[in-house]
Amino acid sequence: MSATCCPQYTIRLNVDDFKISKSQKKVLSNFLRYLQTGQKPNRFSNLENVEASQEPNNPINKRVYKVQKEITKKGDNSQKKKQIRKQRKLDKLTNQGINIYEYQQQRIQKEKNREKTFESLLNDILTHTKINENGHNLRMQIVKKNTDEFNQSKEESYKLFESYQRTIHNDKVLDVSGWNNFLVDSPIQHDKIHTNVPSFAEITEYGAYHQQYYLDEKLVAVGVIDILPNLFSAKYFYYDTSHAFLNMGVFSALNEIYTVQKFHKVLPNLKYYYMGYYIYTCPKMRYKEKYAPSELLCDETLKWMHCSEAIPKIEANQGKYTAFYERTEERPHIDLNQLSFNYLSNYHLSSITWEYLPQHPNYYRINSDEFKEALQEFVNLIGEIAYTIKIHLAQLSD
Structure with a gap:
């Protein structure tokens, strides 16, 4: 990590603590309005890419602030008139014998009741049914990879991926086999979930979907x-x-957080939403910190720190690789001979130990000092937990 130009930090969110922001709530409101009426947002801004432009020293923001200041001056008179009207209203209520404090508290409570919560907004979206010709229907399903249900939409899904990569990332598009390797094939085994999850009856196993x-x-x-x-x-x-225009990336993340919350109600240990990597030097990746209060993983100690504390440390280090905590003890040296590995063979996982690796037909792919050194460094980093897991060696797969 210390050698890379763009350090990557694992980022996660405890869904119990999630606090939705106003801009995220607006995405849900706009999405619901689109389903109900077909009306698109008046102004579209992609919240995933806009964060970099919101820095206070951005020259565009300086010009906006200047204009806002001029508008504020012009609006002073209208604000005074508004205050006069408000005072007249209060005087009128007082003359009618109405307790002003109680009246204001009732107004505040009415506003709170009217305001939609994160859960109610998403529930309205997920249970929406089209009732007029301008509206739309949303349907979501979670499908297990490499099943008949998955294969029915496989071609359509690949074409969608192909179009997205070309338009958004200007990438050389992967063929179907590349897409399979990237987003379909997985070493994760599907183990049974022994509890029914409300709203997700189709999910009966842990695994890749x-x-x-x-x-x-x-x-x-x-x-x-x-x-x-x-x-x-x-x-x-x-x-x-x-x-x-629907901010699909933001909507999907909020929906996934809501999904984890539902799972967590019946599966107490399943409470973390992992968002891959946070890269401080990549503006397109910085939006992840907005799902608050997220945490970043310290690679030196494998301890977590809230983004609100960790990111200032990265900033102070000019974006270079940063350890959030000081390591107080030496890393253990893990014995490779005591480790277990797995690999894919005919779409099924097979296990193997270090001792028998040389007998594998694809061993030549990893038979180098460079690979052994990299593996040793990796297991030393994760520590003694390496003895309790199977490490996936994709190089051995068919």
Whole structure:
């Protein structure tokens, strides 16, 4: 990590602590309005890419502030008139014998009752049914990879990915086999969930899934996710860019957080939403800190620190690799001979120990001092937990 130009920090959110922001709530309100009426947001801004432009020293923001200051001066008189009208209203209520304090408290309570919560907004979206010709229907489903249900939409999903990569990232598009390797094939085994999860009757196993979003029965977005006993991992997301005005990336993240909250109600250990990596030097990745209060992982100590504390440390270090905590003890040296590994063979996981690796037909792919040194460094970093897990060696897979 210390050698890279763009340090990557694992980022996660405890969904019990999630606090939705006004801008995120607005995305949900706009999405619901679009479903109900077909009305698109008056002004569209992609919240995932706009964060970098919100820095206080941005020259555009300085000009905006100057204009706002001039408008404020012109608006002083109208503000005074508004205060006069407000005072007249209060005087009138007082003359009628109404307790002003109680009246104001009632008004405040009415506003709170009128204001939609994170849960109610998402529930309204997920239970919405089209009632007029201008509205739209949203349908979501979570499908297990490499099943008949998954294969029915496989071609459509790949074409959506292809279009997204070309439009958003200007990437050389992967062929179907590349897409399979990137977002479909997974070493994760599907173990049974021994508790029914309300609203997700189709999810009976932990494992690797695609969450598909359909608008009027057209596939418009796909979230690639892993559902594990202790965490929900959002691996990748791609969408129909003609629906960018709905802030699909923000909506999907909020929906995934809501999904984890539902799982957590019946599965106490599943409370963390993992968002991949946070890269301070990449503006497109910095939006993740907005799902507050997120935490970043310290690679030196494997301890977590809230973004509100960790990011200032990165800033103070000019964006270079930063340890959030000081390591107080030496790393253990892990014995490779005591480790277990796995790999994919005919779409099934097979296990192997270090002792028998030389007998594997694909051993030549890892038979080097460089690989052994990298593996040794990796297991030393994760510590003694390495003895309790199986390490996936993709190089051995068919």
